[in-house]
Amino acid sequence: MLVGVIHFALFLWTHSSVEDISAPIRNVGTMVELRNSEDILRLREIAEYILPDRIAIGHVPVVIKSNRISELEHAQLRYEILERDLDEVFKAEQLRLASSKHQAQGPATWFSDFKSYDEIRSYSDMLVQLRPDLLSIESIGLSLESRDIFALRIGIGEPGIRPAMLITSLMHAREWVSGMVSMCTADALVRRYDSDPEIQSVVDNVDIYIIPVLNPDGYTFSWDPDGERLWRKNRRDGFGVDLNRNWSTGWGSAGSSDDPMDQTYRGVAPFSEPETIALRDFVSKIPNLRSYIDYHSYSQFIVYPPGFEASRSQAINEADHEQMAHVLADRIHSVHMFPYEVIRGVDWYPAGGTSMDWGAYEKGWMSLTIELRPNPTFEMGFVLPPDQILPTCEENLPGMIQIANWTIDGIIPEIDIDDSDNTEEEAGSNDKDNASSSGCSITSSHPTPWLMQCAWIILAVTQVRPRSRPTRKPAV
Numbered sequence: 001m002l003v004g005v006i007h008f009a010l011f012l013w014t015h016s017s018v019e020d021i022s023a024p025i026r027n028v029g030t031m032v033e034l035r036n037s038e039d040i041l042r043l044r045e046i047a048e049y050i051l052p053d054r055i056a057i058g059h060v061p062v063v064i065k066s067n068r069i070s071e072l073e074h075a076q077l078r079y080e081i082l083e084r085d086l087d088e089v090f091k092a093e094q095l096r097l098a099s100s101k102h103q104a105q106g107p108a109t110w111f112s113d114f115k116s117y118d119e120i121r122s123y124s125d126m127l128v129q130l131r132p133d134l135l136s137i138e139s140i141g142l143s144l145e146s147r148d149i150f151a152l153r154i155g156i157g158e159p160g161i162r163p164a165m166l167i168t169s170l171m172h173a174r175e176w177v178s179g180m181v182s183m184c185t186a187d188a189l190v191r192r193y194d195s196d197p198e199i200q201s202v203v204d205n206v207d208i209y210i211i212p213v214l215n216p217d218g219y220t221f222s223w224d225p226d227g228e229r230l231w232r233k234n235r236r237d238g239f240g241v242d243l244n245r246n247w248s249t250g251w252g253s254a255g256s257s258d259d260p261m262d263q264t265y266r267g268v269a270p271f272s273e274p275e276t277i278a279l280r281d282f283v284s285k286i287p288n289l290r291s292y293i294d295y296h297s298y299s300q301f302i303v304y305p306p307g308f309e310a311s312r313s314q315a316i317n318e319a320d321h322e323q324m325a326h327v328l329a330d331r332i333h334s335v336h337m338f339p340y341e342v343i344r345g346v347d348w349y350p351a352g353g354t355s356m357d358w359g360a361y362e363k364g365w366m367s368l369t370i371e372l373r374p375n376p377t378f379e380m381g382f383v384l385p386p387d388q389i390l391p392t393c394e395e396n397l398p399g400m401i402q403i404a405n406w407t408i409d410g411i412i413p414e415i416d417i418d419d420s421d422n423t424e425e426e427a428g429s430n431d432k433d434n435a436s437s438s439g440c441s442i443t444s445s446h447p448t449p450w451l452m453q454c455a456w457i458i459l460a461v462t463q464v465r466p467r468s469r470p471t472r473k474p475a476v
Helices: 004-016 037-046 066-074 086-099 117-130 176-193 198-205 216-223 274-284 317-335 353-361 386-409 455-463
Strands: 027-034 058-065 076-083 136-140 148-154 164-168 205-211 290-299 299-302 341-344 365-370
Touching: 004 299, 027 066, 027 086, 027 216, 037 058, 037 066, 058 066, 058 341, 117 148, 117 176, 117 216, 136 164, 136 274, 148 164, 148 176, 148 274, 164 176, 164 386, 176 198, 176 353, 176 365, 198 386, 290 353, 290 386, 299 317, 317 341, 317 365, 317 386, 353 365, 365 386
Parallel strands: 164 205, 164 290, 290 365, 299 341
Antiparallel strands: 027 058, 027 076, 136 148, 148 205, 299 365
16 A cells, blocks of 8 residues: 555656656746846856846846756746747747738738848849839848848938948847838838938938848747747857957957857957958948937847946046936837836946947947837837837937937037836827828738737736836946
């Protein structure tokens, strides 16, 4: 009898374990509570990805391999499983994207879902054919895997006569919406040139350079069924270098790593990567370049420099950057009533070796990073539902136009800065599919509500107590 009881107990123990060693290893979406710096160190040893890229005290969305879940318990980390099989979520996304390729790809549908590197290039070529008098394409270099890194130049006449501004996106591969915003910007500037006096003024007076895919190898890898949807870096030796830690300003300082396996691995030296070399050398040939927007996701922040602990000998007009960031936040908020918080980079979390700081300190540009939708309480926000693309585009176009106007006249509009956070309840019906008056001249045809397109995020929202937006305190 005793032997039978023991056997039954062993059966229950082996079948109730958090892990099933016979099951395939999966990516698991979890929410981990970090109570102190020791918790952070323990989590770094266990997690596959920490989302978004900062890590601080509080609740943090994390991707962990299923065979390492028990290590959270052994480390005495409190956690909640939000999605037991993220790979199935990613497969569903791939199937949706594959089916969308068979749809008509005119301007009314192109922005209804995310697009691959090849599709972005093809659409860029189509825009050139549409308005060769306004837009041209130039190769600025090749990636590690010999993919073309191309720039769109929007402007009239010969380049170099007017002041210029720069826009980059997809420096981090998994931040898919950033590339769509760059393409939506190009689309709006070209298609609405004849009908929108404000856009016409910008295009007539500024040379606008847009690099929609700065990291084509990493981006392609994030689309590959055999790749990794949440891949961030380039593809250096399989482990990758974080291109936004590979710039010379602040290189090697806090917020970057010398560990090739770390998500913020900075590389062996500044400009060790062909992608950052290509952009550095390209902009050095552009006279009168005065301003820079680097699109990322996610968190709905407008970040101004410095992002690293700058010394007193390193000086920029920080007040102007902050004021411009508040103007952009105001312009963005006016479209769909979605708040973007203004924050000094190093006060959010230190990040040495970024393009934003290089632009501000080395080149003297008005240099800002915009972290796009969703907000930081929206778990695993890199997998953004596709019908959030157009609203994100629409709300960011007025901000881009504001930077372009500053590029022309150097005037920062005066606004009242209110430090109180706006709440997203203001938004109401802010994500109307057909709202096109403030952004792209196209409308979404995707009929499925976004909350139905990523079921595991719904699970996260319903199971996890909502948390306040991060405060302006230095990350741990």
